[in-house]
Amino acid sequence: MKEVILVLGASGQIGTELVMNLRETYGNANVVASDIKDAHPDVMESGPFEEINVMDGNRIAEVVKKHGVTQVYHLVAMLSATAERMPEKGWALNMDSLFHVLNLAKDGAIKKVYWPSSIACFGPNTPKMNTPQETIMEPSTVYGISKQAGEQWCNYYFNKYNVDVRSIRYPGIISWKSEPGGGTTDYAVEIYYEALKQGKYTSFLDKGTMLPMMYMPDAIRATVGLMDAPADQVKVRTSYNLAGISFAPEHVAESIQKIMPDFKLDFAPDFRQAIADSWPSIIDDSRAREDWGWKHEFDLDRMTEDMLTNLKVKLGL
Numbered sequence: 001m002k003e004v005i006l007v008l009g010a011s012g013q014i015g016t017e018l019v020m021n022l023r024e025t026y027g028n029a030n031v032v033a034s035d036i037k038d039a040h041p042d043v044m045e046s047g048p049f050e051e052i053n054v055m056d057g058n059r060i061a062e063v064v065k066k067h068g069v070t071q072v073y074h075l076v077a078m079l080s081a082t083a084e085r086m087p088e089k090g091w092a093l094n095m096d097s098l099f100h101v102l103n104l105a106k107d108g109a110i111k112k113v114y115w116p117s118s119i120a121c122f123g124p125n126t127p128k129m130n131t132p133q134e135t136i137m138e139p140s141t142v143y144g145i146s147k148q149a150g151e152q153w154c155n156y157y158f159n160k161y162n163v164d165v166r167s168i169r170y171p172g173i174i175s176w177k178s179e180p181g182g183g184t185t186d187y188a189v190e191i192y193y194e195a196l197k198q199g200k201y202t203s204f205l206d207k208g209t210m211l212p213m214m215y216m217p218d219a220i221r222a223t224v225g226l227m228d229a230p231a232d233q234v235k236v237r238t239s240y241n242l243a244g245i246s247f248a249p250e251h252v253a254e255s256i257q258k259i260m261p262d263f264k265l266d267f268a269p270d271f272r273q274a275i276a277d278s279w280p281s282i283i284d285d286s287r288a289r290e291d292w293g294w295k296h297e298f299d300l301d302r303m304t305e306d307m308l309t310n311l312k313v314k315l316g317l
């Protein structure tokens with residue numbers, strides 16, 4: 001059967017690159033990008049785009065019907081730092097939109113759903129090192145609470161209504177093509193821009209703040225790998241732990257200094273430090289590796305080399 005995919009949040013950091021990857025696999029016409037704002041020109045020019053506000057469930061249903069959509073990748077969310085500033089709005093966006101999509105699947109309008117969770121679903125009482133798949137989850141941020149609740153709803157819709165919903169707990173994601181949208185891990189993208197523009201960077205997370213991270217190509221491969229896996233291999237229906245690399249700001253600086261020896265890093269932690277302090281440092285993703293064959297490719301130095309090479313061209317330097 002022909003698959004037609006709708007990506008909600010296609011103008012965001014992950015959506016921009018995921019749409020282009022899915023269009024290569026499924027054909028440009030079969031991947032409908034959508035967002036409340038225009039997407040990257042590559043996305044706008046290579047296939048269909050529909051303006052959708054995900055708070056409007058009828059509009060999502062209308063687009064699903066119009067294009068004969070079979071799968072939805074729901075990437076819209078208010079990220080951790082922004083949601084701490086507007087908790088109720090963050091909660092409403094993250095939860096109401098998930099229900100709109102899960103209910104479409106429950107009613108048989110679509111066959112498969114992808115919805116990302118985050119390392120933010122864990123909290124200060126979770127073991128920080130080798131954080132297990134199943135462990136204490138007491139998130140202390142609005143974003144984290146919405147991700148933990150969302151995971152439980154996904155699991156509920158799978159068990160109760162047989163909805164084929166799949167999910168990954170993404171770590172912080174680093175990319176050059178699209179910029180991050182208001183998270184606590186955004187420093188790990190900004191540092192590369194500022195290294196090239198200014199030769200220095202002031203990190204809003206402190207020295208020693210080790211967090212799980214991943215380069216975008218690995219995150220896209222993981223997403224597509226999970227969605228392509230046979231349903232009986234997808235044994236976790238809350239959300240899978242996923243790991244790539246873990247590092248602190250000074251480790252990125254050391255990696256940049258291998259290519260730009262004069263690069264300088266200093267620290268001015270702000271409100272995002274408390275958020276980062278509540279998250280794990282290193283994640284155990286053995287379930288994803290066992291169940292559907294996940295394996296990361298990029299280490300820190302390889303990522304740094306690729307980021308700096310591509311950003312140089314992007315910034316015209």
Ligand SMILES: NC(=S)c1ccc[n+]([C@@H]2O[C@H](COP(=O)([O-])OP(=O)(O)OC[C@H]3O[C@@H](n4cnc5c(N)ncnc54)[C@H](O)[C@@H]3O)[C@@H](O)[C@H]2O)c1
Nearest residue numbers: 009011012013014036053054075077116118170172173181
């Ligand atoms: N990117 C990182 S580091 C990361 C890590 C962990 C989990 N996630 C999750 O992955 C998903 C995508 O994240 P991202 O790409 O970084 O987010 P990003 O903020 O970059 O993109 C979200 C997109 O949603 C769009 N949007 C906002 N409100 C609405 C609305 N009402 N209707 C339609 N579109 C709207 C917005 O315009 C933006 O293009 C989210 O669920 C995140 O929670 C991301």
Ligand SMILES: C[C@@H](O)[C@H](N)C(=O)O
Nearest residue numbers: 079080118183184185
């Ligand atoms: C970790 C993740 O979910 C996102 N980058 C955030 O900081 O909000």
